[in-house]
Amino acid sequence: MKPLKMLLIIILIVSFVPFLLLASGDKKGGGADEEGVVTLRIIWENWGADFTQYLDGEWTERYEQDHPNVKLEWLFPASWQEKEIAELAGGDMTFDVFYMRPSFLPSLVEQGGLIPLNDYFEKSGVKTSDFVEATMRTCMVGDTIYTIPGGADFIGWFVNRDMLKAAGYDPDNPGIDSIQDIEEVNRRLAKWDENGKLVQLGYMPIDFFQLINWGYMFGGDWYDEETQKVTGNHPANVKALEWLVELVDYYGYEELLKLRGEYAEWSGSSPDHPFILGFTAFHPDGWWNYEILENYAPDLDYGVINFPTLSGNAAEKANWVVMGWSVGIPKGAPHPDEAWEFLKYSWYDYTAEFGALTINSPSVKKSFPRFEQLVEEQFGADNKIAQLMPMFDEMGIHATKSMPTTPAGEFFDTELERAMEAAMSHQLTAQEALDTFTERVQVQIDRALGK
Amino acid sequence: MTKGERKKILIGLAFISPWLLGFFIFYIYPFVASIYYSLTVYHIISPPEFIGLRNYVDLITRDPLFIISIKNTLYYAGISLPLGIVTGVIIALLLNTRIKGMAFYRTIFFLPVIVPFAAHAILWKWILNPTFGIVNYFFSLLGVNNPPGWFQVAGWSKPGLIVMAIWASGQAIIIYLAGLQDIPKTLYEVADIDGANWFQKIKNITLPMISNVILFNLVMGLIHAFQFFTQPFIISKGTGRPMDSMLMYNLYLYKQAFKFFNMGYACAMAWLLFVAIILITLFVFKTSKSWVFYGGE
Numbered sequence: 001m002k003p004l005k006m007l008l009i010i011i012l013i014v015s016f017v018p019f020l021l022l023a024s025g026d027k028k029g030g031g032a033d034e035e036g037v038v039t040l041r042i043i044w045e046n047w048g049a050d051f052t053q054y055l056d057g058e059w060t061e062r063y064e065q066d067h068p069n070v071k072l073e074w075l076f077p078a079s080w081q082e083k084e085i086a087e088l089a090g091g092d093m094t095f096d097v098f099y100m101r102p103s104f105l106p107s108l109v110e111q112g113g114l115i116p117l118n119d120y121f122e123k124s125g126v127k128t129s130d131f132v133e134a135t136m137r138t139c140m141v142g143d144t145i146y147t148i149p150g151g152a153d154f155i156g157w158f159v160n161r162d163m164l165k166a167a168g169y170d171p172d173n174p175g176i177d178s179i180q181d182i183e184e185v186n187r188r189l190a191k192w193d194e195n196g197k198l199v200q201l202g203y204m205p206i207d208f209f210q211l212i213n214w215g216y217m218f219g220g221d222w223y224d225e226e227t228q229k230v231t232g233n234h235p236a237n238v239k240a241l242e243w244l245v246e247l248v249d250y251y252g253y254e255e256l257l258k259l260r261g262e263y264a265e266w267s268g269s270s271p272d273h274p275f276i277l278g279f280t281a282f283h284p285d286g287w288w289n290y291e292i293l294e295n296y297a298p299d300l301d302y303g304v305i306n307f308p309t310l311s312g313n314a315a316e317k318a319n320w321v322v323m324g325w326s327v328g329i330p331k332g333a334p335h336p337d338e339a340w341e342f343l344k345y346s347w348y349d350y351t352a353e354f355g356a357l358t359i360n361s362p363s364v365k366k367s368f369p370r371f372e373q374l375v376e377e378q379f380g381a382d383n384k385i386a387q388l389m390p391m392f393d394e395m396g397i398h399a400t401k402s403m404p405t406t407p408a409g410e411f412f413d414t415e416l417e418r419a420m421e422a423a424m425s426h427q428l429t430a431q432e433a434l435d436t437f438t439e440r441v442q443v444q445i446d447r448a449l450g451k
Numbered sequence: 452m453t454k455g456e457r458k459k460i461l462i463g464l465a466f467i468s469p470w471l472l473g474f475f476i477f478y479i480y481p482f483v484a485s486i487y488y489s490l491t492v493y494h495i496i497s498p499p500e501f502i503g504l505r506n507y508v509d510l511i512t513r514d515p516l517f518i519i520s521i522k523n524t525l526y527y528a529g530i531s532l533p534l535g536i537v538t539g540v541i542i543a544l545l546l547n548t549r550i551k552g553m554a555f556y557r558t559i560f561f562l563p564v565i566v567p568f569a570a571h572a573i574l575w576k577w578i579l580n581p582t583f584g585i586v587n588y589f590f591s592l593l594g595v596n597n598p599p600g601w602f603q604v605a606g607w608s609k610p611g612l613i614v615m616a617i618w619a620s621g622q623a624i625i626i627y628l629a630g631l632q633d634i635p636k637t638l639y640e641v642a643d644i645d646g647a648n649w650f651q652k653i654k655n656i657t658l659p660m661i662s663n664v665i666l667f668n669l670v671m672g673l674i675h676a677f678q679f680f681t682q683p684f685i686i687s688k689g690t691g692r693p694m695d696s697m698l699m700y701n702l703y704l705y706k707q708a709f710k711f712f713n714m715g716y717a718c719a720m721a722w723l724l725f726v727a728i729i730l731i732t733l734f735v736f737k738t739s740k741s742w743v744f745y746g747g748e
Binding site: 008012079082085086088089107108111112113195196197254257258259260272408409410411414417418421422425427440443444447448450 | 465466468469492494495496497500509513514515516581582583596597600603604605690692693694695706709710711712713716
């Protein structure tokens with residue numbers, strides 16, 4: 001055979017090598033056990049470099065010190081949902097721990113993606129009543145527990161104390177407790193310039209979390225888990241949306257949108273958020289918002305008040321909504337027992353420590369005092385957010401409502417935003433908007449359930 | 452076929468076999484598999500369940516967002532394409548003149564093409580920010596009291612996308628420019644002798660002579676417009692808001708597949724898109740016989 005032909009044949013054979021390597025794969029993955037050492041592989045939401053270093057660094061070191069036979073290996077993909085779905089679809093599970101959010105859990109459970117944790121809870125003496133009721137509910141489908149509550153998102157109202165003072169309020173005790181108080185403060189704070197452009201306002205209720213919250217506050221509900229029916233057009237939800245539309249009409253919807261700028265999420269962690277820029281007096285958010293304030297608006301004199309209720313009645317605090325995230329064990333996990341031990345350690349036994357390190361409020365009620373103490377130690381007793389922490393924790397004590405967990409997942413949220421937009425821009429009435437929402441989401445849920 | 456010819460063919464196939472393997476694995480298999488998945492309910496983790504044409508029926512009869520996404524895509528294509536062609540030809544004509552610094556001007560018009568789509572979208576989000584964007588600032592200097600809300604209001608979000616598309620039409624401009632420079636000078640000389648003015652020259656010489664280039668850009672522009680995704684995805688953060696005004700067809704397909712994990716449904720959408728693009732492209736080619744002039748004819 002001619003040398004050139006031989007050379008070309010060798011090149012041809014070598015070019016198949018990548019395909020052969022691809023086909024062989026690494027079935028065991030990073031969870032391969034060295035003698036006596038278990039490696040737990042974890043898929044986690046990417047919270048940014050500052051937070052991933054706490055998880056992958058300090059928390060891992062702490063856990064591995066207390067558990068010398070366990071190694072933790074974290075993965076922070078761009079999309080944790082897609083990664084978890086891909087791992088489950090692959091069939092040969094190499095991960096032991098899955099991060100979870102309420103909107104994703106039902107669809108994963110529907111397809112058998114997570115293992116039930118009821119036995120683990122019972123054997124370990126962990127009770128569901130130990131957790132904030134609202135977050136515990138998002139971890140369950142019926143009576144079956146699929147995840148352990150992790151971080152609880154207690155939402156307070158950040159307030160601009162200077163704006164309140166200028167409007168005649170006592171910034172230490174503004175007395176904004178009910179919807180009538182909100183209407184009054186909006187009237188006092190709203191300002192337009194000589195061209196009719198909105199330049200200052202009070203409460204800006206244009207995100208779906210606000211509607212979920214006020215729907216519950218007015219006495220409504222969003223989803224019946226037993227019948228698997230969407231109840232978006234519950235009369236109380238309609239009343240809540242009508243009230244929000246009235247608030248928005250006072251300012252003008254398009255003017256609000258222009259002022260909102262880039263703000264598209266309820267946790268406005270961006271330097272161009274209207275609250276950071278000094279346009280709005282209120283911003284519902286979690287305590288982590290202090291970081292944005294310290295970095296981008298260090299001169300803004302802010303405070304935090306409780307989320308107002310319908311009539312300011314203390315009993316209505318039970319209708320507060322708590323969001324959050326949780327942690328579960330995927331179906332086929334190679335080390336479920338060790339994974340449970342990690343879950344219990346991080347989000348039950350030492351959840352206060354985890355929360356203080358990663359800026360997450362814990363979901364275990366008895367851990368609140370320890371958490372407040374740790375935050376004070378970490379930030380200093382003089383630190384404003386450390387002083388305000390009990391106010392956030394109060395939400396955890398009273399709140400019983402959670403974000404609706406449906407098999408429609410994110411479809412529920414996007415459709416609710418659409419309903420709000422349609423009502424606030426007067427393309428539809430509140431009733432029509434929520435009727436449409438209910439119908440569309442039900443179709444999606446039925447599709448997800450194979451009906 | 453002789454033995455020698457057969458041997459040559461087999462050796463040739465052997466040498467292109469790595470490419471063939473990749474082609475079948477990464478193109479043909481997904482292409483065929485998606486036809487099957489479009490006839491199923493498939494959420495990835497659980498096995499696909501055959502449901503026949505139900506996905507297609509649901510899309511057309513039970514999904515208002517499908518109709519909205521088609522309308523948005525047609526709106527975008529229907530305005531950005533003709534506007535892009537007219538603007539591109541005009542700018543190419545200007546860039547085809549002999550003035551000092553022309554290389555610099557051509558570079559300036561081409562620069563937006565090398566900006567990645569994601570950076571492009573983020574840049575224009577700031578330029579068209581209704582509160583502190585530079586465009587509305589200039590409007591305020593001109594005394595406009597109620598400038599557009601751009602990507603914050605439904606009525607102005609698609610015009611904002613169209614403005615972005617026109618800004619980035621440098622690639623088409625360069626192609627038109629190449630076409631213009633290919634026109635024989637003798638045609639213009641003859642026209643001058645006949646006393647034609649500039650408009651007559653453009654209408655009777657320039658446009659017919661670059662009509663094949665316009666056809667190329669039209670077809671490529673159509674395919675791009677129907678697959679428009681990156682900019683609305685980034686600007687609306689994947690939601691298509693406000694009021695679904697930026698919910699383009701491909702964005703809705705992406706949401707069905709990767710947000711709601713309705714893979715079968717998304718495959719059905721992909722196939723409808725494929726058929727639509729084929730039909731529209733065939734239609735354009737058919738009608739092109741009446742308005743495209745090829746120099747060899």
